[in-house]
Amino acid sequence: MPSEHTEVQVRPGVEADLEALTALYNHYVRETAITFDTAIFTPEERRPWLLSHPVDGPHRLMVATGTNSQEILGYATSSPFRQKPAYATSVETTVYVAPHAGRRGIGTLLYEALFKALSGEDLHRAYAGISQPNEASGRLHERCGFQYVGTYREVGRKFGRYWDVAWYEKPL
Structure with missing residues:
Protein backbone atom coordinates (compact mmCIF):
# COMPACT_ATOMS: atom_id res chain seq x y z
CA MET A 1 0.00 0.00 0.00
CA PRO A 2 1.20 3.53 -0.65
CA SER A 3 2.49 5.40 2.36
CA GLU A 4 2.57 8.92 0.98
CA HIS A 5 0.44 11.51 2.77
CA THR A 6 -0.14 13.22 -0.59
CA GLU A 7 -2.58 10.47 -1.50
CA VAL A 8 -4.83 11.48 1.39
CA GLN A 9 -6.75 14.68 1.91
CA THR A 22 -21.48 4.70 9.89
CA ALA A 23 -20.10 1.64 8.10
CA THR A 32 -13.35 -4.68 18.56
CA ALA A 33 -13.43 -3.27 22.06
CA ILE A 34 -12.04 0.02 20.73
CA THR A 35 -15.52 1.46 21.15
CA PHE A 36 -17.81 0.42 23.97
CA ASP A 37 -20.91 0.64 21.80
CA THR A 38 -22.26 -2.89 21.50
CA ALA A 39 -24.97 -2.61 18.82
CA ILE A 40 -24.43 -1.43 15.26
CA PHE A 41 -26.08 1.75 14.00
CA THR A 42 -28.09 2.67 10.96
CA PRO A 43 -27.06 5.88 9.22
CA ALA A 64 -9.64 11.59 5.53
CA THR A 65 -10.30 10.52 1.96
CA GLY A 66 -8.25 9.14 -0.87
CA THR A 67 -7.25 11.95 -3.20
CA ASN A 68 -8.45 10.06 -6.27
CA SER A 69 -11.16 7.75 -4.94
CA GLN A 70 -12.78 9.95 -2.27
CA GLU A 71 -13.15 6.74 -0.22
CA ILE A 72 -13.32 7.56 3.50
CA LEU A 73 -10.13 6.26 5.08
CA GLY A 74 -10.80 7.54 8.60
CA TYR A 75 -12.12 10.33 10.76
CA ALA A 76 -11.32 12.29 13.90
CA THR A 77 -13.68 14.14 16.20
CA SER A 78 -13.67 16.49 19.13
CA SER A 79 -16.75 16.16 21.32
CA PRO A 80 -17.89 17.46 24.71
CA PHE A 81 -15.78 15.95 27.48
CA ARG A 82 -18.58 16.13 30.05
CA GLN A 83 -21.95 17.88 30.02
CA LYS A 84 -21.52 20.23 33.00
CA PRO A 85 -20.73 23.87 32.06
CA ALA A 86 -17.32 24.04 33.75
CA TYR A 87 -16.05 21.37 31.33
CA ALA A 88 -16.80 23.52 28.26
CA THR A 89 -13.12 24.26 27.58
CA SER A 90 -12.27 20.55 27.47
CA VAL A 91 -12.98 18.14 24.60
CA GLU A 92 -12.73 14.40 24.15
CA THR A 93 -11.06 13.41 20.92
CA THR A 94 -11.08 10.19 18.97
CA VAL A 95 -9.72 8.77 15.73
CA TYR A 96 -10.99 5.85 13.67
CA VAL A 97 -9.05 4.61 10.63
CA ALA A 98 -10.41 2.10 8.14
CA PRO A 99 -8.87 -1.32 8.86
CA HIS A 100 -7.25 -1.55 5.41
CA ALA A 101 -5.79 1.97 5.71
CA GLY A 102 -3.75 1.59 8.89
CA ARG A 103 -0.04 2.33 9.18
CA ARG A 104 -0.15 5.07 6.54
CA GLY A 105 -0.05 8.06 8.88
CA ILE A 106 -3.77 8.79 8.42
CA GLY A 107 -4.44 9.05 12.16
CA THR A 108 -1.65 11.61 12.49
CA LEU A 109 -2.96 13.62 9.52
CA LEU A 110 -6.45 13.60 11.01
CA TYR A 111 -5.29 14.81 14.41
CA GLU A 112 -3.07 17.49 12.86
CA ALA A 113 -6.05 18.83 10.88
CA LEU A 114 -8.38 18.59 13.87
CA PHE A 115 -6.05 20.47 16.21
CA LYS A 116 -5.35 23.11 13.57
CA ALA A 117 -9.12 23.61 13.16
CA LEU A 118 -9.53 23.89 16.94
CA SER A 119 -6.65 26.33 17.42
CA GLY A 120 -8.88 29.42 17.43
CA GLU A 121 -11.45 27.96 19.82
CA ASP A 122 -11.72 28.67 23.56
CA LEU A 123 -10.35 25.26 24.54
CA HIS A 124 -7.84 24.34 27.23
CA ARG A 125 -7.41 20.55 27.12
CA ALA A 126 -8.15 17.53 24.92
CA TYR A 127 -8.68 14.09 26.44
CA ALA A 128 -8.63 10.66 24.83
CA GLY A 129 -9.72 7.36 26.33
CA ILE A 130 -8.07 4.30 24.79
CA SER A 131 -9.38 0.83 25.57
CA GLN A 132 -6.57 -1.54 26.42
CA PRO A 133 -4.61 -3.12 24.95
CA ASN A 134 -4.10 -0.75 22.01
CA GLU A 135 -0.41 0.12 21.67
CA ALA A 136 -0.85 1.69 18.22
CA SER A 137 -3.37 4.21 19.52
CA GLY A 138 -1.17 5.01 22.52
CA ARG A 139 1.76 5.71 20.19
CA LEU A 140 -0.43 7.88 17.93
CA HIS A 141 -1.63 9.97 20.85
CA GLU A 142 1.87 10.41 22.25
CA ARG A 143 3.18 11.45 18.79
CA CYS A 144 0.40 14.05 18.68
CA GLY A 145 1.35 15.60 22.02
CA PHE A 146 -0.84 13.67 24.46
CA GLN A 147 0.51 12.40 27.77
CA TYR A 148 -0.74 9.38 29.68
CA VAL A 149 -2.54 10.40 32.90
CA GLY A 150 -4.09 7.20 34.25
CA THR A 151 -6.17 4.09 33.69
CA TYR A 152 -9.73 3.24 34.61
CA ARG A 153 -9.58 -0.48 35.42
CA GLU A 154 -12.26 -2.82 34.05
CA VAL A 155 -14.54 0.13 33.28
CA GLY A 156 -16.32 -1.42 30.28
CA ARG A 157 -17.73 -4.86 29.55
CA LYS A 158 -17.92 -6.11 25.96
CA PHE A 159 -17.57 -9.54 24.36
CA GLY A 160 -18.01 -11.17 27.76
CA ARG A 161 -15.02 -9.56 29.44
CA TYR A 162 -13.98 -6.35 31.18
CA TRP A 163 -11.70 -3.79 29.53
CA ASP A 164 -9.44 -1.09 30.95
CA VAL A 165 -9.32 2.42 29.47
CA ALA A 166 -6.10 4.44 29.54
CA TRP A 167 -6.60 8.21 29.58
CA TYR A 168 -4.41 10.73 27.82
CA GLU A 169 -4.48 14.53 27.84
CA LYS A 170 -3.10 17.27 25.64
CA PRO A 171 -2.90 21.02 26.31
CA LEU A 172 -4.57 23.10 23.62
Whole structure:
Protein backbone atom coordinates (compact mmCIF):
# COMPACT_ATOMS: atom_id res chain seq x y z
CA MET A 1 0.00 0.00 0.00
CA PRO A 2 1.20 3.53 -0.65
CA SER A 3 2.49 5.40 2.36
CA GLU A 4 2.57 8.92 0.98
CA HIS A 5 0.44 11.51 2.77
CA THR A 6 -0.14 13.22 -0.59
CA GLU A 7 -2.58 10.47 -1.50
CA VAL A 8 -4.83 11.48 1.39
CA GLN A 9 -6.75 14.68 1.91
CA VAL A 10 -8.43 15.79 5.12
CA ARG A 11 -11.55 17.93 5.17
CA PRO A 12 -14.52 18.63 7.45
CA GLY A 13 -17.11 15.86 7.49
CA VAL A 14 -20.41 16.52 5.71
CA GLU A 15 -23.81 14.88 5.70
CA ALA A 16 -23.01 13.06 2.45
CA ASP A 17 -20.38 11.10 4.44
CA LEU A 18 -22.93 9.65 6.85
CA GLU A 19 -23.32 6.20 5.29
CA ALA A 20 -19.57 5.59 4.92
CA LEU A 21 -18.81 6.95 8.40
CA THR A 22 -21.48 4.70 9.89
CA ALA A 23 -20.10 1.64 8.10
CA LEU A 24 -16.58 2.42 9.31
CA TYR A 25 -17.73 2.89 12.91
CA ASN A 26 -19.88 -0.25 12.80
CA HIS A 27 -16.79 -2.30 11.95
CA TYR A 28 -15.28 -1.25 15.28
CA VAL A 29 -18.56 -1.85 17.12
CA ARG A 30 -18.84 -5.41 15.76
CA GLU A 31 -15.20 -6.49 15.76
CA THR A 32 -13.35 -4.68 18.56
CA ALA A 33 -13.43 -3.27 22.06
CA ILE A 34 -12.04 0.02 20.73
CA THR A 35 -15.52 1.46 21.15
CA PHE A 36 -17.81 0.42 23.97
CA ASP A 37 -20.91 0.64 21.80
CA THR A 38 -22.26 -2.89 21.50
CA ALA A 39 -24.97 -2.61 18.82
CA ILE A 40 -24.43 -1.43 15.26
CA PHE A 41 -26.08 1.75 14.00
CA THR A 42 -28.09 2.67 10.96
CA PRO A 43 -27.06 5.88 9.22
CA GLU A 44 -30.27 7.53 10.51
CA GLU A 45 -29.36 6.56 14.08
CA ARG A 46 -25.91 8.12 13.57
CA ARG A 47 -27.25 11.36 12.04
CA PRO A 48 -27.51 13.21 15.42
CA TRP A 49 -23.87 12.36 16.10
CA LEU A 50 -22.81 13.76 12.71
CA LEU A 51 -24.92 16.90 13.16
CA SER A 52 -23.37 17.49 16.61
CA HIS A 53 -20.05 18.16 14.83
CA PRO A 54 -20.53 21.33 12.73
CA VAL A 55 -17.82 22.85 10.54
CA ASP A 56 -17.03 25.45 13.20
CA GLY A 57 -16.90 25.57 16.98
CA PRO A 58 -15.18 23.27 19.46
CA HIS A 59 -16.86 20.03 18.33
CA ARG A 60 -15.55 19.06 14.92
CA LEU A 61 -15.47 16.13 12.54
CA MET A 62 -12.53 15.76 10.16
CA VAL A 63 -12.58 13.10 7.45
CA ALA A 64 -9.64 11.59 5.53
CA THR A 65 -10.30 10.52 1.96
CA GLY A 66 -8.25 9.14 -0.87
CA THR A 67 -7.25 11.95 -3.20
CA ASN A 68 -8.45 10.06 -6.27
CA SER A 69 -11.16 7.75 -4.94
CA GLN A 70 -12.78 9.95 -2.27
CA GLU A 71 -13.15 6.74 -0.22
CA ILE A 72 -13.32 7.56 3.50
CA LEU A 73 -10.13 6.26 5.08
CA GLY A 74 -10.80 7.54 8.60
CA TYR A 75 -12.12 10.33 10.76
CA ALA A 76 -11.32 12.29 13.90
CA THR A 77 -13.68 14.14 16.20
CA SER A 78 -13.67 16.49 19.13
CA SER A 79 -16.75 16.16 21.32
CA PRO A 80 -17.89 17.46 24.71
CA PHE A 81 -15.78 15.95 27.48
CA ARG A 82 -18.58 16.13 30.05
CA GLN A 83 -21.95 17.88 30.02
CA LYS A 84 -21.52 20.23 33.00
CA PRO A 85 -20.73 23.87 32.06
CA ALA A 86 -17.32 24.04 33.75
CA TYR A 87 -16.05 21.37 31.33
CA ALA A 88 -16.80 23.52 28.26
CA THR A 89 -13.12 24.26 27.58
CA SER A 90 -12.27 20.55 27.47
CA VAL A 91 -12.98 18.14 24.60
CA GLU A 92 -12.73 14.40 24.15
CA THR A 93 -11.06 13.41 20.92
CA THR A 94 -11.08 10.19 18.97
CA VAL A 95 -9.72 8.77 15.73
CA TYR A 96 -10.99 5.85 13.67
CA VAL A 97 -9.05 4.61 10.63
CA ALA A 98 -10.41 2.10 8.14
CA PRO A 99 -8.87 -1.32 8.86
CA HIS A 100 -7.25 -1.55 5.41
CA ALA A 101 -5.79 1.97 5.71
CA GLY A 102 -3.75 1.59 8.89
CA ARG A 103 -0.04 2.33 9.18
CA ARG A 104 -0.15 5.07 6.54
CA GLY A 105 -0.05 8.06 8.88
CA ILE A 106 -3.77 8.79 8.42
CA GLY A 107 -4.44 9.05 12.16
CA THR A 108 -1.65 11.61 12.49
CA LEU A 109 -2.96 13.62 9.52
CA LEU A 110 -6.45 13.60 11.01
CA TYR A 111 -5.29 14.81 14.41
CA GLU A 112 -3.07 17.49 12.86
CA ALA A 113 -6.05 18.83 10.88
CA LEU A 114 -8.38 18.59 13.87
CA PHE A 115 -6.05 20.47 16.21
CA LYS A 116 -5.35 23.11 13.57
CA ALA A 117 -9.12 23.61 13.16
CA LEU A 118 -9.53 23.89 16.94
CA SER A 119 -6.65 26.33 17.42
CA GLY A 120 -8.88 29.42 17.43
CA GLU A 121 -11.45 27.96 19.82
CA ASP A 122 -11.72 28.67 23.56
CA LEU A 123 -10.35 25.26 24.54
CA HIS A 124 -7.84 24.34 27.23
CA ARG A 125 -7.41 20.55 27.12
CA ALA A 126 -8.15 17.53 24.92
CA TYR A 127 -8.68 14.09 26.44
CA ALA A 128 -8.63 10.66 24.83
CA GLY A 129 -9.72 7.36 26.33
CA ILE A 130 -8.07 4.30 24.79
CA SER A 131 -9.38 0.83 25.57
CA GLN A 132 -6.57 -1.54 26.42
CA PRO A 133 -4.61 -3.12 24.95
CA ASN A 134 -4.10 -0.75 22.01
CA GLU A 135 -0.41 0.12 21.67
CA ALA A 136 -0.85 1.69 18.22
CA SER A 137 -3.37 4.21 19.52
CA GLY A 138 -1.17 5.01 22.52
CA ARG A 139 1.76 5.71 20.19
CA LEU A 140 -0.43 7.88 17.93
CA HIS A 141 -1.63 9.97 20.85
CA GLU A 142 1.87 10.41 22.25
CA ARG A 143 3.18 11.45 18.79
CA CYS A 144 0.40 14.05 18.68
CA GLY A 145 1.35 15.60 22.02
CA PHE A 146 -0.84 13.67 24.46
CA GLN A 147 0.51 12.40 27.77
CA TYR A 148 -0.74 9.38 29.68
CA VAL A 149 -2.54 10.40 32.90
CA GLY A 150 -4.09 7.20 34.25
CA THR A 151 -6.17 4.09 33.69
CA TYR A 152 -9.73 3.24 34.61
CA ARG A 153 -9.58 -0.48 35.42
CA GLU A 154 -12.26 -2.82 34.05
CA VAL A 155 -14.54 0.13 33.28
CA GLY A 156 -16.32 -1.42 30.28
CA ARG A 157 -17.73 -4.86 29.55
CA LYS A 158 -17.92 -6.11 25.96
CA PHE A 159 -17.57 -9.54 24.36
CA GLY A 160 -18.01 -11.17 27.76
CA ARG A 161 -15.02 -9.56 29.44
CA TYR A 162 -13.98 -6.35 31.18
CA TRP A 163 -11.70 -3.79 29.53
CA ASP A 164 -9.44 -1.09 30.95
CA VAL A 165 -9.32 2.42 29.47
CA ALA A 166 -6.10 4.44 29.54
CA TRP A 167 -6.60 8.21 29.58
CA TYR A 168 -4.41 10.73 27.82
CA GLU A 169 -4.48 14.53 27.84
CA LYS A 170 -3.10 17.27 25.64
CA PRO A 171 -2.90 21.02 26.31
CA LEU A 172 -4.57 23.10 23.62
